[in-house]
Amino acid sequence: MLTIWGRLNSHNVKKVAWFAQEIGIAHVRHDVGGAFGMDAAYLALNPNALIPTIEDGDLVLWESNAILRYLAARYAPETFWPEDPALRARADKWMDWQFSYADAQRDAFLNLVRYPPEARDPAAVTRSAERSAEMMALIERALDDHPWLSGDAFGLGDIPMGVYVHSWMTLDIARPDMPNVRRWYSALQARPGYASQVMIPLT
Known part of the structure; x- marks a missing residue:
């Protein structure tokens, strides 16, 4: 069974x-990081002291997008890891852009x-909101041509930014309308x- 280590309120664990x-x-997922801390056993798995980490049989793997690529290639290649390198690259670029x-x-x-x-910096929030909107506008334009970031169907490229668009839509910040x-x-919300x-x- 696949084991996922990391607290669910982390974007990368999500x-x-x-x-x-x-x-x-x-x-199975175990809470690690943040309020849950990291013990020596976890740090032996991931010396970066970051989350998530997975264990799949003898494999221990960290870095969230590397984990996504591994799971797609091993468990769902027909749907999420196409043989055509061009199709993979279309999704892959959004995974790296997400950072x-x-x-x-x-x-x-x-x-x-x-x-x-009392510790908040309103100017920093404004700058961050403005920059986020500028970058989200690139997604708005990309979705002119295809319904999904991955292309004509939901794919691996929709996962990383799919997590972040929820935060963007939820945070109490100014957001320009992007149909x-x-x-x-x-x-995305319709997916269980x-x-x-x-x-x-x-x-």
């Missing part, structure tokens, strides 16, 4: 927990979710794994 449900693989987006959204998320009101992003977000693993309160 990716893996959601995808495990999408592909229907039996798994740049995460940098843009970080200050808004930390200030509004993790920091107490394509709203449509995409609504389609997204509803149960991603659409939880931001903490």
Whole structure:
């Protein structure tokens, strides 16, 4: 059975927990990180002291997007890991791009979710919201041509930014209207794994 180590209020853990449900693989998840801490046994698995980490048989793997690629290739290649390199690349670019987006959204998320009101920096929130909107506009334009970031069907490329669009839609920040992003977000919300693993309160 697949074991996922990491607390579910982490964006990166959400990716893996959601995808495990999408592909229907039996798994168990253990809370690690944040308020749950990390013991020596976990640090032996992941010396980076980050989450998530998975164990799958003898394999120990960390880095959330590497985990997604591994699970897709091993357990759902027909659906999520196409043989055509061009099709894989179409999805793959959004997986790597997500890390740049995460940098843009970080200050808004930390200030509004993790920091107490007296410690918040409103200017940092505004800058972060503006930069997040600029980057989300790239997704808006990409969704002009295809219904999903992965192309004509839901795919691996929709997972990482699918997690972050929920935060963007939930944070108390100014958001320009983006019809394509709203449509995409609504389609994601209809997926059971997204509803149960991603659409939880931001903490």
